[in-house]
Amino acid sequence: xxxxxxxxxxxxxxGLGRDAFWxxxxxxxxxxxxxxxxxxxxxxxxxxxxxxxxxxxxHIPSRLMAQTDHMTRLSLxxxxxxxxxxxxxxxxxxxxxxxxxxxxxxxxFEFGHRELEKLWSKGSEHVSAYQSFAWFYAVNTGQISIxxxxxxxxxxxxxxxxxxxxxxxxxxxxxxxxxxxxxxxGVDASLCPWGWTAQLANGLLSTGRDPATAFxxxxxxxxxxxxxxxxxxxxxxxxxxxxxxxAAVYGVIAGYGATFDPRPGSGRPPGLRRAAEMxxxxxxxxxxxxxxxxxxxxxxAELDRVEAEAITAVFGPRGVAVTVPKTMTGRLYSGGAAxxxxxxxxxxxHGVIPPTTNIRQPAEGLHLDLVRDVARETPxxxxxxxxxxxxxxxxxxVVTDERNGR
Amino acid sequence: MTSTSDRRVVITGIGVIAPGGLGTKAFWxxxxxxxxxxxxxxxxxxxxxxxxxxxxxxxxxxxEGLSPQEVRRMDRAAQMAVVCTREALADSGFEVADPTRVxxxxxxxxxxxxxxxxxxxxxxxxxRKWLTDHRYATPHLYxxxxxxxxxxxxxxxxxxxxxxxxxxxxxxxxxxxVGHARELIxxxxxxxxxxxxxxxxxxxxxxxxxxxIKATTxxxxxxxHASRPFDNSRDGFVLGEGSAMFVLEELEHAxxxxxxxxxxxxxxxxxxxxxxMTGLRPDGREMAEAIRVALADARLPGDAVDYINAHGxxxxxxxxxxxxxxxxxxxxxxxxxxxxxxxxxxxxxxxxIGSIEIAASALAIKHGAVPxxxxxxxRDPECDLDYVPLTARxxxxxxxxxxxxxxxxxxxAMLLARVA
Numbered sequence: 001x002x003x004x005x006x007x008x009x010x011x012x013x014x015g016l017g018r019d020a021f022w023x024x025x026x027x028x029x030x031x032x033x034x035x036x037x038x039x040x041x042x043x044x045x046x047x048x049x050x051x052x053x054x055x056x057x058x059h060i061p062s063r064l065m066a067q068t069d070h071m072t073r074l075s076l077x078x079x080x081x082x083x084x085x086x087x088x089x090x091x092x093x094x095x096x097x098x099x100x101x102x103x104x105x106x107x108x109f110e111f112g113h114r115e116l117e118k119l120w121s122k123g124s125e126h127v128s129a130y131q132s133f134a135w136f137y138a139v140n141t142g143q144i145s146i147x148x149x150x151x152x153x154x155x156x157x158x159x160x161x162x163x164x165x166x167x168x169x170x171x172x173x174x175x176x177x178x179x180x181x182x183x184x185x186g187v188d189a190s191l192c193p194w195g196w197t198a199q200l201a202n203g204l205l206s207t208g209r210d211p212a213t214a215f216x217x218x219x220x221x222x223x224x225x226x227x228x229x230x231x232x233x234x235x236x237x238x239x240x241x242x243x244x245x246x247a248a249v250y251g252v253i254a255g256y257g258a259t260f261d262p263r264p265g266s267g268r269p270p271g272l273r274r275a276a277e278m279x280x281x282x283x284x285x286x287x288x289x290x291x292x293x294x295x296x297x298x299x300x301a302e303l304d305r306v307e308a309e310a311i312t313a314v315f316g317p318r319g320v321a322v323t324v325p326k327t328m329t330g331r332l333y334s335g336g337a338a339x340x341x342x343x344x345x346x347x348x349x350h351g352v353i354p355p356t357t358n359i360r361q362p363a364e365g366l367h368l369d370l371v372r373d374v375a376r377e378t379p380x381x382x383x384x385x386x387x388x389x390x391x392x393x394x395x396x397x398v399v400t401d402e403r404n405g406r
Numbered sequence: 407m408t409s410t411s412d413r414r415v416v417i418t419g420i421g422v423i424a425p426g427g428l429g430t431k432a433f434w435x436x437x438x439x440x441x442x443x444x445x446x447x448x449x450x451x452x453x454x455x456x457x458x459x460x461x462x463x464x465x466x467x468x469x470e471g472l473s474p475q476e477v478r479r480m481d482r483a484a485q486m487a488v489v490c491t492r493e494a495l496a497d498s499g500f501e502v503a504d505p506t507r508v509x510x511x512x513x514x515x516x517x518x519x520x521x522x523x524x525x526x527x528x529x530x531x532x533x534r535k536w537l538t539d540h541r542y543a544t545p546h547l548y549x550x551x552x553x554x555x556x557x558x559x560x561x562x563x564x565x566x567x568x569x570x571x572x573x574x575x576x577x578x579x580x581x582x583x584v585g586h587a588r589e590l591i592x593x594x595x596x597x598x599x600x601x602x603x604x605x606x607x608x609x610x611x612x613x614x615x616x617x618x619i620k621a622t623t624x625x626x627x628x629x630x631h632a633s634r635p636f637d638n639s640r641d642g643f644v645l646g647e648g649s650a651m652f653v654l655e656e657l658e659h660a661x662x663x664x665x666x667x668x669x670x671x672x673x674x675x676x677x678x679x680x681x682x683m684t685g686l687r688p689d690g691r692e693m694a695e696a697i698r699v700a701l702a703d704a705r706l707p708g709d710a711v712d713y714i715n716a717h718g719x720x721x722x723x724x725x726x727x728x729x730x731x732x733x734x735x736x737x738x739x740x741x742x743x744x745x746x747x748x749x750x751x752x753x754x755x756x757x758x759i760g761s762i763e764i765a766a767s768a769l770a771i772k773h774g775a776v777p778x779x780x781x782x783x784x785r786d787p788e789c790d791l792d793y794v795p796l797t798a799r800x801x802x803x804x805x806x807x808x809x810x811x812x813x814x815x816x817x818x819a820m821l822l823a824r825v826a
Contacts, residue, residue: 042537067683096677096695104574106551107517116526116611120533124454124614131615133683133813136516137553137574142814145678151692154678154816155582158517158572160554166571173589190551197529197540198522201547258595260510260570263562271567274506390548391558393570 003172004402005250006242007086007235008342009078011187013049013228013329017081021339022346025354026375030328032211032226037191045205047214048191049228049330067130068143069108071229075140075187076147078233083148086235086247088181090148099152099179100145101171102233103163103186103334104137110192111135144183144233152179160389161296162258164231164337165397169256171236182236185341186334189229199227202390204300212358215331217297217324218304218370220361225299231335232342239402250345254382254400255283261392272296272394273310276384279396280314285382287315290398292353292371294340294385297324299331301363307386308366317367320384321376324356337387341399344383348401352377414672415588416825418665419498419653421490421602422765425461425646425752428470429493433762434769437777438798442751444644446629447608455613457622459629461646461753462608465489479546481518482606483758484556486649488563491600495564498653498665500598502565509568509596510561512651513583513603515576515757515812517553520609525550560600560651568596577717577812578676579603580650580760581820585674587654597659602651603761613645619684621721633754634781635718635747636725636789643719646753650761657825668768669806673704673821684813686723690731693809693817697735700819706805708736711743711821713776713801715767715808716793718747719754724811729789731809731817744801746794750780760810760818767806767822775800 008018014031015021024031032049040046051074056065059077068076083090090098112135118126133139138156145154153174157166164186171184190199199205206224208214215226242249257278259271280287293315296307311322325343326332332339347353353376362370382400389395422433426443436443446452447460467477467485471492477485502508525547529538549555557570569590573583580603587601616622623642625632634640660667677699679692701708717728732740748766755762770776775798782795804824811817 039537043540095680100678105554109551112611113526115615116523117530117533117536119611119614120527120530124456124610124617127611127614127618129618130683131611132619132621133576136576136813138515138576138579138812138814138816139683141575142678142683142816145680146682146815149680151678151680151695153676154575154814155586155676156574158552158554158574159557159570160552163554170586173593193537194526194530195551197538197543198525198547198551200540201543201545201551203545258569258571259506260558260561260567262505262567263565266565268505268567271506389554390552391555392561393554393557 001176002239003175003236003253004239004242005234005345006237006247007082009081009233010342011051011074011078011230012339013051013230016051016053025325025328025343026352028355028357030211030357032330038193043196044207045200047211047226051230067134069111069134071108071187071189072139072143074230076143078187079144079183082233082235093180095149095151097152097180098150099154099174099182100141100150101155101167101182101184102141103157103167105160105163105188105333106190107137108135108139109190109195113192113194159393161331161333161336162387162389162393162395163334165387165395166258168253172253175236175238180241183233184236185231185233185338187231188333188335191229215299215327216358217299218363218366218368219359220363222299222301222304226330228330228332231332232338249402251348251399251401255279255398257282257396259394270306272307273313275394275396276310276314279398283398290320290382290384291380292321292347292383294344295322295324296386296388297326308368312367318369321353321371322368323353323371325354327357337385340385344385344399347380347383351379413592414657414670415591415654416657416660416670417652417668417768418655418660419494420765421493422650422762423463423465423486423490424648424762425463437748437751437766438775440778440780440796440798442630442780444629444632444753449608450610456617456624457613458626459623459632459644460608461644463648480559481521481550483514483518483604484559487512487556487604487651488559490649490651491560491563494651494653500653505565505567507568507597508566509590509599510557510566510570511573511583511587511599511601512556512560513573513579513757513761514553514556514605515579516605516607518550519612520606521550523609523611564600566600575816576814577756578760578810578816578818579757581810581818582676584761584764588671588674591654591656597656599654601654603758604649605756605758606647607756608645608647631781633720633750635720635750635779636785636793637782638784638786640720642721644753646755648755648758648762650765667825669771669822670825672823673700675699675703676818679815681815686727688726688730690727690734693731693811694734696817696819700821704821709739710805711807712803713770713806714743714745715763715806716745716747717809717811718749726788729791740791744776744794744799745791746777746779748777763808764820767808770803770806771824774802776803
């Protein structure tokens with residue numbers, strides 16, 4: 001059974017909506033800037049990728065406003081756009097034949113921050129009746145299923161930045177078992193002071209003040225990453241079901257692999273290469289069939305080296321085009337890999353690989369064919385997306401055009 | 407990833423930490439004795455709160471063998487998962503030969519919420535500062551922010567390098583994480599999965615949020631009898647904590663090494679009510695559908711079920727919803743099947759409880775006994791099934807249905823069966 005993507009919805013720091021995002025991404029226009037949602041001046045890191053121009057009230061019914069965090073509003077908006085893009089009317093489909101599987105990294109953290117403040121500064125009777133679910137990791141899956149009447153299988157996976165791919169893989173499992181349509185992907189946001197304090201604790205955030213130099217994956221001056229908010233929601237369907245209703249298809253979810261790194265000090269090799277090889281093999285392809293790799297792009301020298309070595313081990317030195325459009329958005333936690341998946345599908349559709357912006361001095365010894373500065377026009381039939389979650393999670397996914405997927 | 411659904415998945419090791427007893431043996435003794443482990447909340451001064459009853463585990467990570475640095479690094483929920491993992495591994499006798507064939511799936515509803523709140527109080531200076539001060543934060547705060555750290559801790563403690571994930575579907579997390587692990591073994595992505603769930607939610611913010619919607623009991627003057635599933639006088643659930651972890655293996659893998667087998671995971675399904683984030687429709691439609699699909703997955707008829715391990719949270723709406731779902735999915739057989747809720751004894755540990763209930767279900771098969779529903783003296787007239795009141799019942803038990811229901815509208819059903 002072949003699982004295809006028939007709709008996408010995007011909320012990204014460099015573009016709200018698929019078309020705005022893709023236009024910016026191909027043109028190399030970034031969305032990283034000083035944090036505006038709170039005063040960051042007291043923190044060592046002050047840049048983030050914020051979704052521009054998002055007025056929640058324009059997209060979210062008023063009854064849902066009081067009970068939703070910013071990230072849930074973004075995810076509901078992306079989900080609605082993905083369904084519209086797929087030309088799906090959920091009310092016309094069997095209720096148990098539609099599922100929802102999303103990834104989350106930190107839940108509705110800003111909502112939780114406000115309620116913690118009420119509890120500790122005013123008392124327990126001031127805590128919102130919505131706190132019990134508005135912050136938890138399952139909230140986006142629950143709210144999407146309720147809004148669209150989807151009563152089929154549900155899921156929520158948490159593997160930090162790898163989650164976007166793991167959720168899509170889980171959605172593909174459901175489609176293969178006969179579920180007609182599954183909404184999947186990831187949207188995250190924790191750009192509140194409390195969320196920022198927690199993110200700073202991983203020691204990987206860039207303290208750079210210039211959006212053009214703060215996040216430089218695979219560059220000699222890599223000095224950490226810039227976080228962002230947003231992500232993407234995708235509509236997955238069985239290929240034959242999609243064909244029956246005449247749906248336009250972006251591409252095929254053709255292969256997937258997931259591994260976990262050995263515990264520190266074991267002397268065993270990291271697991272990213274194995275995940276990539278599993279994904280290519282699962283797709284029924286060989287490395288030579290892959291036209292582009294959307295890299296994880298940690299922006300941390302040691303992690304970049306591990307990823308570059310995995311890529312060259314699979315494809316050979318400079319053996320495949322590699323890109324990190326995250327340089328334009330920052331790293332979006334569970335939303336990052338889901339957004340890369342959308343970029344990979346749009347690369348296939350439009351025959352263009354978006355650039356890795358801002359790289360001036362590639363790190364020595366990495367041997368990557370990095371698509372730098374400007375987009376590369378070339379036919380793309382198969383793309384590999386890599387994603388890593390903090391602590392050792394590795395995921396890899398291959399998407400192909402329809403012909404390759406068969 | 408070709409279809410390999412003829413691969414069968416069995417439980418070969420169990421580790422449990424629950425209120426009233428550490429370890430699988432103490433857990434089963436508590437359940438079969440019908441003792442309750444609910445008590446007045448002691449972790450913090452709960453005077454200002456509406457619900458002041460909790461099911462706390464007497465868990466000391468140092469006494470359970472965690473090193474000082476492990477204790478510092480991990481939230482209480484992660485600590486419990488790691489200790490349960492060690493018990494499950496020892497119980498199964500499994501030793502990792504090929505790390506790439508061993509995966510991890512850990513369920514949790516609220517992650518490191520206890521450590522997060524403790525840190526919040528410090529960096530906000532007791533809620534005074536909106537702009538929290540990062541200089542006061544522990545270096546492990548990021549591990550609390552992302553509960554994926556729980557899967558990392560379990561993977562490190564085992565030496566697993568296969569697929570690893572945290573499954574977080576609220577109060578069905580503990581069923582769904584095991585369902586996910588079963589799927590990964592069936593499809594061939596792993597031969598062994600270390601799977602289960604953990605939650606340690608007894609902190610002020612969690613108590614406050616359930617107070618706000620009156621989901622928890624206010625029976626503060628009678629804490630040991632406060633969890634009363636299916637009883638007419640029930641008034642909400644008792645917040646609990648705990649963990650259960652399993653060694654799950656592909657059947658032939660287990661047989662080759664001569665492993666003990668508790669039970670096979672023969673069927674699983676999850677559905678969503680798409681109705682309300684916290685409310686349930688009284689007809690139990692979606693849970694019934696999950697049960698129906700799980701039975702089909704197991705290729706079993708409804709009347710094969712010998713025992714139902716209920717969600718039985720003790721809220722007014724849940725127990726009726728669930729009773730309706732059993733009747734809807736099993737028909738008259740629902741009236742002939744013993745149904746019990748171990749939450750009557752160990753409270754509701756949110757995402758963890760689904761796995762703890764799978765442990766109880768597997769032990770019911772192994773020991774030929776079903777645990778009772780404690781504190782059940784006068785049935786709700788709308789709850790008219792056999793809920794095994796007060797006293798455990800010895801009975802040959804070959805097939806168990808364990809269900810869960812949670813915020814977000816999630817409904818899950820797991821079927822376990824004796825392996826001949």
